[in-house]
Amino acid sequence: MTVVQLPQSPTETRRRQHPYGLYAALAVTAFFVVALVAPQALATHDPFALALDDALQPPSLTHWFGTDEQGRDLYSRVVFGARESLLIGAGATAVSMTLALILGAAASLGGRVVGAVAARVIEIQFAFPTLLLALLLVAIAGPSAMSQVFAIAIGTAPGYARMVRAQILAAKTGGYVEAATALGHSRGRILARHIIPNAVRPLVAVIAMSVGQSIVWASSLSFLGLGVAPPSPEWGALLEAGRLYITHAPWLTVMPGLVIVVIAITATTIGQHVQRALERGEK
Numbered sequence: 001m002t003v004v005q006l007p008q009s010p011t012e013t014r015r016r017q018h019p020y021g022l023y024a025a026l027a028v029t030a031f032f033v034v035a036l037v038a039p040q041a042l043a044t045h046d047p048f049a050l051a052l053d054d055a056l057q058p059p060s061l062t063h064w065f066g067t068d069e070q071g072r073d074l075y076s077r078v079v080f081g082a083r084e085s086l087l088i089g090a091g092a093t094a095v096s097m098t099l100a101l102i103l104g105a106a107a108s109l110g111g112r113v114v115g116a117v118a119a120r121v122i123e124i125q126f127a128f129p130t131l132l133l134a135l136l137l138v139a140i141a142g143p144s145a146m147s148q149v150f151a152i153a154i155g156t157a158p159g160y161a162r163m164v165r166a167q168i169l170a171a172k173t174g175g176y177v178e179a180a181t182a183l184g185h186s187r188g189r190i191l192a193r194h195i196i197p198n199a200v201r202p203l204v205a206v207i208a209m210s211v212g213q214s215i216v217w218a219s220s221l222s223f224l225g226l227g228v229a230p231p232s233p234e235w236g237a238l239l240e241a242g243r244l245y246i247t248h249a250p251w252l253t254v255m256p257g258l259v260i261v262v263i264a265i266t267a268t269t270i271g272q273h274v275q276r277a278l279e280r281g282e283k
Contacts (some may be wrong), residue, residue: 001010006065006083007046011142019273021269022269022270022273023031024269025265025266025269025270025273026270027263028262028263028266029181029266029270032061032082032086032263035080035082035083036082036083036086036137039079039082039083042079043062043073043075043076043079043080043108044063044064044073044074044075045070045075045076046073046076047073047077047079047080047233048072048090048231048265049072049073049227050070050071050072051070051071051072051216052070053068053071053100054067054071055067055068055069055070055071055157056068056248056249058249059251062070063075065078065251065255066255068252068253069241069242069245069252074252074255074256075215075255076176076253077233077238077255078233078235078255078259079237080235081232081234081235081237081238081256084228084232084233084234085215085218085219085235085236085263086211086215087145088145088148088152088214088215088218088234089211089214089215089218090211090214091149091152091153092149092152092153092156092214092218093147093152093210093211093214094153095150095153095157095277096152096153096154096156096214097157097158097207097210098155099153099154099157099161100160100161100163100164101200102215103118103121103122103157103158103161103164103165104118104160104161104162104163104164104165104167105164105165105168105196106118107122107161108164108168108169108172109164109168109191109195114117118161119124122158122161123161125155125157125158126152126158126159128155129265130155130156131155131217131220132151133151133154134151134217135224135226137149137150137151137154137155138227140223143226143227143228143229144228145228145234148221148222148227151221151223152218153218156210156213156214156253158191160203160206160210163203163206164199164200167198167199167200167202167203168195168196170199171194171195171198171199174194174197175249176198177190177194177195184277186258195200201278202275202278204278205271205272205274205278206273208267208270208271209267209268209272211267212264212265212266212268213264213267215235215260215263215267218234218236219235219236219239219260220236222235222236222237222239222240223236223239223240223243224240225240227240232270235256235259235260237239239253239256239257239260242256
């Protein structure tokens with residue numbers, strides 16, 4: 001039976017040739033990289049300077065995101081808060097992926113006893129909703145940036161561990177592993193050069209998306225009062241501070257919330273394009 005491949009529409013071809021969504025995501029990423037390294041280059045005001053006469057001013061040409069209850073420029077505070085928010089998101093992703101690699105590798109390569117123990121640990125973690133487990137850990141350790149990192153990492157690691165386990169099991173049955181075994185390569189060499197690299201490569205796209213997800217979780221914890229303490233301009237802390245003024249100064253919540261949404265969309269867009277690039281490379 002002959003399979004007829006339909007020609008792509010001009011719109012699909014144009015999107016593939018000009019991925020405008022990726023361009024926009026890279027531009028947003030570049031902006032926040034600058035905010036991470038040198039926030040003073042992007043800020044328009046001192047983010048900690050009090051100006052009570054300008055308290056609760058709506059967005060304007062002078063104050064792009066408006067001002068808070070103490071007259072501080074909200075845009076500048078969002079820019080300076082990028083460093084803490086992005087570091088929490090990246091740190092949580094790094095710890096989460098490390099735990100996932102350890103648990104996933106143990107569950108798939110550790111033998112019957114070790115594999116069973118690792119699988120039970122993953123299932124126990126899955127029994128708790130991510131936010132509930134993170135709230136519990138932060139409540140025990142106390143609110144801080146470090147406790148947020150580990151709480152989010154432990155809460156999100158089980159899902160990634162299952163992915164790692166599935167990827168390793170799939171790699172173990174690959175033809176290249178059978179060929180390496182037939183050639184007499186040692187188990188350690190096969191793991192290091194074939195199984196682990198091929199199992200981890202598809203997770204590169206997941207890592208990009210996980211950073212945005214971790215920032216959202218961190219902001220949720222801060223909004224609930226279990227994050228970084230004021231006067232930190234961390235984005236979740238800004239949301240929590242603006243909650244009291246939501247009826248007559250909504251920009252205090254809307255602007256940081258939009259920034260968090262943009263970061264999450266940006267991370268997802270980059271992750272999706274990385275995944276498509278990896279899939280094209282495999283073909």
